[in-house]
Amino acid sequence: EAGVTQFPSHSVIEKGQTVTLRCDPISGHDNLYWYRRVMGKEIKFLLHFVKESKQDESGMPNNRFLAERTGGTYSTLKVQPAELEDSGVYFCASSQDGSQRGYGYTFGSGTRLTVV
Amino acid sequence: LAKTTQPISMDSYEGQEVNITCSHNNIATNDYITWYQQFPSQGPRFIIQGYKTKVTNEVASLFIPADRKSSTLSLPRVSLSDTAVYYCLVRSYNTDKLIFGTGTRLQVFP
Numbered sequence: 001e002a003g004v005t006q007f008p009s010h011s012v013i014e015k016g017q018t019v020t021l022r023c024d025p026i027s028g029h030d031n032l033y034w035y036r037r038v039m040g041k042e043i044k045f046l047l048h049f050v051k052e053s054k055q056d057e058s059g060m061p062n063n064r065f066l067a068e069r070t071g072g073t074y075s076t077l078k079v080q081p082a083e084l085e086d087s088g089v090y091f092c093a094s095s096q097d098g099s100q101r102g103y104g105y106t107f108g109s110g111t112r113l114t115v116v
Numbered sequence: 117l118a119k120t121t122q123p124i125s126m127d128s129y130e131g132q133e134v135n136i137t138c139s140h141n142n143i144a145t146n147d148y149i150t151w152y153q154q155f156p157s158q159g160p161r162f163i164i165q166g167y168k169t170k171v172t173n174e175v176a177s178l179f180i181p182a183d184r185k186s187s188t189l190s191l192p193r194v195s196l197s198d199t200a201v202y203y204c205l206v207r208s209y210n211t212d213k214l215i216f217g218t219g220t221r222l223q224v225f226p
Contacts, residue, residue: 104162
């Protein structure tokens with residue numbers, strides 16, 4: 001089966017611009033997660049979708065970040081306006097049964113965002 | 117969620133067995149121990165998960181003592197391609213959120 005796909009793989013934007021990251025989960029996976037690693041820090045949870053609903057968005061840093069998952073398929077994460085501290089790698093992951101399943105989550109390769 | 121502590125880095129040679137120990141003194145009754153592997157420019161990849169005693173799959177073994185305050189990931193006969201960062205996580209059965217620490221950077225030499 002195809003894995004979790006993220007687009008773009010790299011993005012360089014100027015401070016104040018808008019960027020939209022996309023994640024295509026594994027087909028049939030209801031659970032979709034966003035994580036990110038900013039420079040020198042650990043990978044941090046951002047939010048969790050179950051189908052099209054936000055189950056947990058406790059990790060979203062501020063209102064410049066907007067995540068959507070229309071139709072419960074792919075998801076987008078928009079940063080508007082981008083700030084320098086938003087630079088980092090944004091990972092998306094998906095799972096079929098969430099925490100009920102013992103086989104972990106499948107992560108994408110990430111989008112490396114650089115804000116200059 | 118329980119915090120984990122693991123060595124920052126380890127070195128090994130090809131063909132050796134590597135054991136990475138993780139401590140999680142505050143693990144709760146409903147928590148599972150999960151290990152992920154991450155290569156450069158890739159996302160974390162699930163390796164193994166366990167609750168107690170021993171779990172083995174085609175990639176690794178996970179040893180968990182009775183008190184569950186620590187766990188050891190065992191990689192048999194490592195190769196150069198096992199060079200990666202290994203994360204030990206404690207995950208509650210009731211939550212989907214993963215909390216990553218700094219991980220252990222394993223370097224395998226020829």
